[in-house]
Amino acid sequence: MTVQDFRAFNRFYTGVIGALDYGRSLYAPYSLTESRVLYELAHSPRTDAADLRAALLLDAGYLSRVLNRLEGDGLVERAPSRKDSRRVRVTLTARGRETAALLNERADESAGSLLSGVPAANRARLSDALRTVRDILADKRRPGPEDVVLREPYPGDLGWIVQRNAALYTAEYGWNADYEVLVARIVADHAEHRDPRRERVWIAELDGRPVGCVLCVRDSAPATARLRLLLVEPEARGLGIGDRLVAAVVAFARETGHQQLVLWTNDVLGAARRLYERHGFVLVAEEPHHSFGKDLVGQDWRLDLTATRE
Known part of the structure; x- marks a missing residue:
């Protein structure tokens, strides 16, 4: 040229x-x-x-x-x-x-x-x-955190959330199709009943493709938001994407007047649990259960949004 x-x-x-x-x-x-x-x-x-x-x-x-x-x-x-x-x-x-x-x-x-x-x-x-x-113009340099953009979902992204959650949790933890059904219900319920003032989806994008996601939805408890479906693609881990997604949910929940932010996860998801702890979430309850074809220990975590910010 x-x-x-x-x-x-x-x-x-x-x-x-x-x-x-x-x-x-x-x-x-x-x-x-x-x-x-x-x-x-x-x-x-x-x-x-x-x-x-x-x-x-x-x-x-x-x-x-x-x-x-x-x-x-x-x-x-x-x-x-x-x-x-x-x-x-x-x-x-x-x-x-x-x-x-x-x-x-x-x-x-x-x-x-x-x-x-x-x-x-x-x-x-x-x-x-x-x-x-x-x-070519970037000289194939290794992507850094500055290359990741958090954005609203585009058409097709909600389907991507369901597909990637199902595929990754099957590959990494051996979960069966019951988990895909659960994720599909969560996403469909959000799409149908979303309150844009209090609920939001974030897609993490790298090089023009989605590599992560998280949802902030209303909880049944008063003045409470729920963090759901946090995911980061394996090839994009190490760029601080999970930290940014959780931070985005925490900031949004605070700004929209919620007093608590809660989430449910399982004890086998060690990296995610450590991430929640870094953001101030506290484990408040756990209970064994058999789901997605596995014996698991479900955990409820909570963050007090009325506490003084760092």
């Missing part, structure tokens, strides 16, 4: 991106950079200003001006980090989350409109080609 070939492709791709925004300002009334900041904050609940600068390759002064505008519009809040007073923690307000979701929806609709013109037979080729470009 020559420099001219590469520049020609850049001109073509710039035209494609421009087509997504043809006839309207996709991110109005915000700039592309401001929208990118909102997107990062929506998918990284513990992001501070230094993290944003690194993720978006922004100058400190420029980022400060962007945050000033977003804060002035009531979309973000800034406060000293509780762990390091030299760092500034940036979080979305309720209005900020709504704005970020709206901008993301517009972008998805525009991209979907463009892709609707691509024949189904060519979509796999296009996906492979885009992945090849990313791999």
